Amino acid sequence: xxxxxxxxxxxxxxxxxxxxxxxxxxxxxxxxxxxxxxxxxxxxxxxxxxxxxxxxxxxxxxxxxxxxxxxxxxxxxxxxxxxxxxxxxxxxxxxxxxxxxxxxxxxxxxxxxxxxxxxxxxxxxxxxxxxxxxxxxxxxxxxxxxxxxxxxxxxxxxxxxxxxxxxxxxxxxxxxxxxxxxxxxxxxxxxxxxxxxxxxxxxxxxxxxxxxxxxxxxxxxxxxxxxxxxxxxxxxxxxxxxxxxxxxxxxxxxxxxxxxxxxxxxxxxxxxxxxxxxxxxxxxxxxxxxxxxxxxxxxxxxxxxxxxxxxxxxxxxxxxxxxxxxxxxxxxxxxxxxxxxxxxxxxxxxxxxxxxxxxxxxxxxxxxxxxxxxxxxxxxxxxxxxxxxxxxxxxxxxxxxxxxxxxxxxxxxxxxxxxxxxxxxxxxx
Amino acid sequence: xxxxxxxxxxxxxxxxxxxxxxxxxxxxxxxxxxxxxxxxxxxxxxxxxxxxxxxxxxxxxxxxxxxxxxxxxxxxxxxxxxxxxxxxxxxxxxxxxxxxxxxxxxxxxxxxxxxxxxxxxxxxxxxxxxxxxxxxxxxxxxxxxxxxxxxxxxxxxxxxxxxxxxxxxxxxxxxxxxxxxxxxxxxxxxxxxxxxxxxxxxxxxxxxxxxxxxxxxxxxxxxxxxxxxxxxxxxxxxxxxxxxxxxxxxxxxxxxxxxxxxxxxxxxxxxxxxxxxxxxxxxxxxxxxxxxxxxxxxxxxxxxxxxxxxxxxxxxxxxxxxxxxxxxxxxxxxxxxxxxxxxxxxxxxxxxxxxxxxxxxxxxxxxxxxxxxxxxxxxxxxxxxxxxxxxxxxxxxxxxxxxxxxxxxxxxxxxxxxxxxxxxxxxxx
Numbered sequence: 001x002x003x004x005x006x007x008x009x010x011x012x013x014x015x016x017x018x019x020x021x022x023x024x025x026x027x028x029x030x031x032x033x034x035x036x037x038x039x040x041x042x043x044x045x046x047x048x049x050x051x052x053x054x055x056x057x058x059x060x061x062x063x064x065x066x067x068x069x070x071x072x073x074x075x076x077x078x079x080x081x082x083x084x085x086x087x088x089x090x091x092x093x094x095x096x097x098x099x100x101x102x103x104x105x106x107x108x109x110x111x112x113x114x115x116x117x118x119x120x121x122x123x124x125x126x127x128x129x130x131x132x133x134x135x136x137x138x139x140x141x142x143x144x145x146x147x148x149x150x151x152x153x154x155x156x157x158x159x160x161x162x163x164x165x166x167x168x169x170x171x172x173x174x175x176x177x178x179x180x181x182x183x184x185x186x187x188x189x190x191x192x193x194x195x196x197x198x199x200x201x202x203x204x205x206x207x208x209x210x211x212x213x214x215x216x217x218x219x220x221x222x223x224x225x226x227x228x229x230x231x232x233x234x235x236x237x238x239x240x241x242x243x244x245x246x247x248x249x250x251x252x253x254x255x256x257x258x259x260x261x262x263x264x265x266x267x268x269x270x271x272x273x274x275x276x277x278x279x280x281x282x283x284x285x286x287x288x289x290x291x292x293x294x295x296x297x298x299x300x301x302x303x304x305x306x307x308x309x310x311x312x313x314x315x316x317x318x319x320x321x322x323x324x325x326x327x328x329x330x331x332x333x334x335x336x337x338x339x340x341x342x343x344x345x346x347x348x349x350x351x352x353x354x355x356x357x358x359x360x361x362x363x364x365x366x367x368x369x370x371x372x373x374x375x376x377x378x379x380x381x382x383x384x385x386x387x388x389x390x391x392x393x394x395x396x397x398x399x400x401x402x403x404x405x406x407x408x409x410x411x412x413x414x415x416x417x418x419x420x421x422x423x424x425x426x427x428x429x
Numbered sequence: 430x431x432x433x434x435x436x437x438x439x440x441x442x443x444x445x446x447x448x449x450x451x452x453x454x455x456x457x458x459x460x461x462x463x464x465x466x467x468x469x470x471x472x473x474x475x476x477x478x479x480x481x482x483x484x485x486x487x488x489x490x491x492x493x494x495x496x497x498x499x500x501x502x503x504x505x506x507x508x509x510x511x512x513x514x515x516x517x518x519x520x521x522x523x524x525x526x527x528x529x530x531x532x533x534x535x536x537x538x539x540x541x542x543x544x545x546x547x548x549x550x551x552x553x554x555x556x557x558x559x560x561x562x563x564x565x566x567x568x569x570x571x572x573x574x575x576x577x578x579x580x581x582x583x584x585x586x587x588x589x590x591x592x593x594x595x596x597x598x599x600x601x602x603x604x605x606x607x608x609x610x611x612x613x614x615x616x617x618x619x620x621x622x623x624x625x626x627x628x629x630x631x632x633x634x635x636x637x638x639x640x641x642x643x644x645x646x647x648x649x650x651x652x653x654x655x656x657x658x659x660x661x662x663x664x665x666x667x668x669x670x671x672x673x674x675x676x677x678x679x680x681x682x683x684x685x686x687x688x689x690x691x692x693x694x695x696x697x698x699x700x701x702x703x704x705x706x707x708x709x710x711x712x713x714x715x716x717x718x719x720x721x722x723x724x725x726x727x728x729x730x731x732x733x734x735x736x737x738x739x740x741x742x743x744x745x746x747x748x749x750x751x752x753x754x755x756x757x758x759x760x761x762x763x764x765x766x767x768x769x770x771x772x773x774x775x776x777x778x779x780x781x782x783x784x785x786x787x788x789x790x791x792x793x794x795x796x797x798x799x800x801x802x803x804x805x806x807x808x809x810x811x812x813x814x815x816x817x818x819x820x821x822x823x824x825x826x827x828x829x830x831x832x833x834x835x836x837x838x839x840x841x842x843x844x845x846x847x848x849x850x851x852x853x854x855x856x857x858x
Binding site: 001002004040041042058059060061063064065067068071072077079080097098131132135142143146149150151152189190191192193392393394395397398401402405411413414415416417418419 | 430433469470471487488489490492494496497501506508509527560561564571572575578579580581618619620622821822823824826827831834842843844845846847
């Protein structure tokens with residue numbers, strides 16, 4: 001890989017997500033050469049991907065060019081490539097554009113969809129972990145309705161208008177709410193010659209309540225909100241199989257659906273070449289100590305979703321969301337500076353700022369440390385927090401304006417099939 | 430095709446471009462069933478495609494859902510499909526989703542890139558006639574620089590940074606200007622480890638001046654603006670061949686370039702099944718009379734780019750741009766209402782409102798009927814006209830804000846490779 005060799009120690013960061021950019025920003029102008037590697041040239045604000053998928057936001061307003069984040073910084077390099085493996089003996093990574101030596105390596109590769117080994121579900125269901133996937137889902141949703149118009153086979157038409165969301169976490173709940181609002185305000189106008197009342201939105205959750213990482217009150221309220229919006233909630237149900245048409249579960253419930261959206265789990269995006277002992281099998285995360293150092297190595301760190309730091313409060317590792325990633329990235333920057341100065345590192349302590357989910361217009365649930373609330377105010381808080389967290393001033397304004405517009409006009413204007421989605425091949429053309 | 434049969438006469442419009450939507454909007458609530466067919470579910474504002482290709486605007490802000498334009502109108506139907514052919518004997522069209530009878534047919538299929546039979550150029554060059562093509566070009570431009578970073582072969586690196594725009598009409602001129610602004614303000618910051626001065630932007634025009642449909646003064650001024658921005662202008666040069674690397678011309682000039690953008694001509698997107706006599710071979714346009722009626726038929730019309738109405742002022746047909754399309758669409762609506770009421774039709778007279786092109790920040794040229802001007806004021810006029818012509822209030826605001834942001838911050842923030850572009854297969858994945 002073509003990166004200049006200097007006398008400075010080289011830190012390589014793999015991944016420009018929340019963890020990677022939090023780390024990189026704090027390492028500006030330190031006595032280090034920093035190389036960031038990512039397979040995309042942009043940072044993705046994942047919490048809003050569901051709004052891209054449902055036509056509420058344009059994809060470009062939740063993405064931000066990584067080169068812009070790190071511009072004008074001496075000793076800072078970005079390379080657009082995919083890492084193939086790490087050779088820890090020789091302190092070297094291998095990528096699609098060649099090898100690169102490192103002095104320190106930070107793995108911030110995030111997470112990917114976890115199908116728990118079910119290849120049939122992986123083949124036929126839709127995921128929503130990055131921008132292209134969300135755009136594929138957006139195309140598919142609209143194409144389903146265009147197709148439903150054309151068939152006189154009632155069963156086929158119903159399957160096209162039947163959406164099954166697997167997983168009742170924030171992603172599933174927010175997507176279900178957004179689909180319900182499409183059903184209510186947009187689709188009846190767009191398809192006056194279809195009976196949109198036949199559209200079904202199902203959310204299937206394996207545990208006994210939606211949002212089970214939040215308070216019971218938040219779960220209850222979000223379920224009420226979704227029922228009000230006409231969403232069918234199936235708690236205590238697990239999807240067993242999906243062949244592109246029939247959805248089988250572990251109970252009597254079954255669905256005939258053209259569209260299954262898999263939001264039931266994520267796993268770490270680890271890289272090849274690490275010791276087997278430092279990978280937790282099921283969640284595919286990398287075990288780190290309290291300084292985010294990968295066990296068994298001295299100069300390799302892992303932060304964010306891909307890392308698993310077992311603590312008293314979180315024995316199975318911190319939740320795989322933005323906050324731990326940001327906080328770990330920031331602290332690791334300080335600790336790396338400490339290492340270089342031969343000073344002691346600080347252990348990571350997660351400050352849980354709470355969690356929240358939005359269900360729709362004026363409907364959100366917020367659990368903070370000391371206070372929990374739901375409804376209109378929660379919805380404004382949700383919007384405010386997401387706006388200030390978005391990277392980039394332009395993005396903030398464009399997203400704000402789109403939300404304002406959608407709120408006032410009950411609209412979602414980016415319902416565009418820019419690249420149609422081929423169901424059979426699961427790709428866009 | 431699944432469209433209800435009513436007692437009303439059925440008018441089928443093929444194409445939701447400027448001509449098609451101008452016609453459709455004026456036919457709201459008339460005693461007609463109107464069916465619009467398009468292969469995209471959105472209207473594209475083509476004059477701003479070059480800004481999508483150069484990272485200045487997000488694609489979703491220059492596209493507008495066709496179903497939203499025609500919503501809530503009784504007797505109005507939209508179908509997302511591609512027309513295969515027309516059977517004029519049986520008054521029927523055939524499409525990828527089946528056949529449809531018509532009483533009146535309006536062909537508003539616009540134009541496509543004209544390679545004048547050169548398959549090699551068609552294979553290796555980029556076009557910019559629709560949103561996916563513009564997004565492919567955006568990806569390719571950024572990928573070129575990412576690739577240029579990696580090679581130590583100087584010749585290869587220069588070819589990656591050498592852009593050849595073929596065609597000195599408004600599209601070519603505006604794209605050249607936008608690339609020059611990327612070179613000036615953005616790329617040196619994004620790629621501090623590349624010598625961006627080596628980037629070359631060439632515009633190649635077969636005639637003796639750029640913008641040769643405008644006044645000589647506009648041509649002169651646009652050439653001055655482009656030279657100021659560092660663009661190389663090659664008038665009186667024609668591209669003969671391109672193999673993906675070498676560009677051959679009819680003169681001594683040649684280029685080594687990874688990126689040739691073909692903006693040298695368009696031709697009508699006609700449909701199969703019409704009489705050979707009504708198609709003009711070279712421009713592939715459909716000959717119409719002064720009422721936009723296709724010669725040889727009583728109930729088939731053609732409007733916009735695809736139609737060729739020979740007049741004293743325009744013996745070879747009107748210019749293939751938005752204004753004639755809009756005006757023909759509006760008049761045809763009146764004429765169809767006249768036909769239904771057994772009243773005489775009005776012949777089409779083109780009102781030339783002038784033409785304009787923008788070269789960059791504070792730099793544009795405007796030719797109106799009585800007045801011609803260039804520079805800052807022309808640039809504001811250009812922006813104002815384009816903003817008010819954009820379909821959709823949301824689009825206007827988002828585009829306006831992006832322009833304001835780009836102006837104030839000298840930025841282009843949508844430089845994202847959402848879907849990488851595979852050069853060899855000419856498709857995105």
